Amino acid sequence: MPEDSRARLIAYLCQAGLSTVRANAVLDAYAHALAERIRAEQGTTSLENGHHFFSGMDFAADLIDPVAA
Structure with missing residues (x-):
C-alpha cells in the first residue's frame, strides 16, 4: 500500500471505479x-494581506492550493 496519503486516496478511488x-x-x-x-x-x-508566512488559516489554504501570483 502506498505511503503517501494522497496516493492512498487515489488508490482507494481507483478501486472504487474511477480512472x-x-x-x-x-x-x-x-x-x-x-x-x-x-x-x-x-x-x-x-496575497491581499501581503505577508503569509505562518499567518494562520491563509497559510494553510496556500499549502492546500497555492494562489497563483
Whole structure:
C-alpha cells in the first residue's frame, strides 16, 4: 500500500471505479474548493494581506492550493 496519503486516496478511488486521471481531478477539485472556502471564511487572501508566512488559516489554504501570483 502506498505511503503517501494522497496516493492512498487515489488508490482507494481507483478501486472504487474511477480512472487515475479522474481520481486526481476529483481530488484536485476538492482541495481547491476547500482552500477557497478557508480563504472566504478568513475574508482575505494571503496575497491581499501581503505577508503569509505562518499567518494562520491563509497559510494553510496556500499549502492546500497555492494562489497563483
